Amino acid sequence: MPSIDVSNLRKSYGANEALKGVSFSVEPGEVVGFLGPNGAGKTTTMKILSGFIAPTNGSAQVDGNDVVADSLAVRECIGYLPENAPVYTEMLVRDYLEFICQVRGLPEQQRPARMAAVVEQVGLEEVLGRSIDELSKGFRQRVGLAQALIHDPPILILDEPTSGLDPNQIVGIRSLIRDISENKTILLSTHILQEVSALCSRVLIVSDGQIVGFGTPAEIEAQAAGSARVEVVLVGEGDVRGKLAALPGVVRVDDGAGEGAGTLAFSLVIESGADVRGDIFALAVASGWTLLELRREGQSLEDAFRVLTTGVA
Numbered sequence: 001m002p003s004i005d006v007s008n009l010r011k012s013y014g015a016n017e018a019l020k021g022v023s024f025s026v027e028p029g030e031v032v033g034f035l036g037p038n039g040a041g042k043t044t045t046m047k048i049l050s051g052f053i054a055p056t057n058g059s060a061q062v063d064g065n066d067v068v069a070d071s072l073a074v075r076e077c078i079g080y081l082p083e084n085a086p087v088y089t090e091m092l093v094r095d096y097l098e099f100i101c102q103v104r105g106l107p108e109q110q111r112p113a114r115m116a117a118v119v120e121q122v123g124l125e126e127v128l129g130r131s132i133d134e135l136s137k138g139f140r141q142r143v144g145l146a147q148a149l150i151h152d153p154p155i156l157i158l159d160e161p162t163s164g165l166d167p168n169q170i171v172g173i174r175s176l177i178r179d180i181s182e183n184k185t186i187l188l189s190t191h192i193l194q195e196v197s198a199l200c201s202r203v204l205i206v207s208d209g210q211i212v213g214f215g216t217p218a219e220i221e222a223q224a225a226g227s228a229r230v231e232v233v234l235v236g237e238g239d240v241r242g243k244l245a246a247l248p249g250v251v252r253v254d255d256g257a258g259e260g261a262g263t264l265a266f267s268l269v270i271e272s273g274a275d276v277r278g279d280i281f282a283l284a285v286a287s288g289w290t291l292l293e294l295r296r297e298g299q300s301l302e303d304a305f306r307v308l309t310t311g312v313a
Ligand SMILES: Nc1ncnc2c1ncn2[C@@H]1O[C@H](COP(=O)(O)OP(=O)(O)O)[C@@H](O)[C@H]1O
Pocket: 013, 016, 017, 018, 036, 037, 038, 039, 040, 041, 042, 043, 044, 045
């Protein structure tokens, strides 16, 4: 049974259709990155999964529980870190976490052990006696994670867990998420690409309320790789451009960045999955050209993201 199973989910806010039929599933133990530009529908999806808002149409199950019909069971198996740093409050960290234990209905005799375990796990020992509103954003985010973890749920939904943090805090929170991911299923949203490469086994790309890509970072790159290129710089005579264009796997020959007088530079658009470098080398040898440069420009996750969310290579 998947940990998260979403089927044709739709959500409208008045006339604005924020989700236009979203389907995906997450297997137990996975860390899935939910990536998309602002307004794509990430937070809306996560609020539906956590049972905070209802979908307009479609369905979602969390650990086999329907988010609408069994929302109490859903809240038990999910820990949710909302988008904006939680709780600007004068409550002490210790009192706040005790309060969450109560809200969660944790049996009283279990609370001290759960508190101690979570406080140690997310590194809150030194600020237990401080009030939340005087903590740094990084510590406040740790309080948010503690709140999400306190009932030891198997599934975590983290909405932009590192947004607004400084680089050191980002490193800290990422390594914390990596530790936590050893025994939890995690769906984490971000608009930061590096976050995905750093943490996630699979990536779900959403754009304008629709899924436009789902797979491992490598699969996503391949999926968008229609625009992969090979850069060639050579010295040679004859119909060089025509011969390159005739190679199997070459879609188009553009001008490349030249090295100056006497050299020819081309930028070849190649078919997805093709690697024409061997053929180019053989062609150069057969034609008596001198190859100065032969380089494949890898399709980065960044390129893939741009292609998939804007359609522009
Ligand atoms: N409470 C709301 N009322 C009206 N429109 C909303 C509300 N929340 C989100 N939206 C709209 O739904 C779309 C998706 O928003 P959201 O899920 O927050 O995207 P993301 O988290 O990917 O930035 C956006 O067009 C946004 O303006």
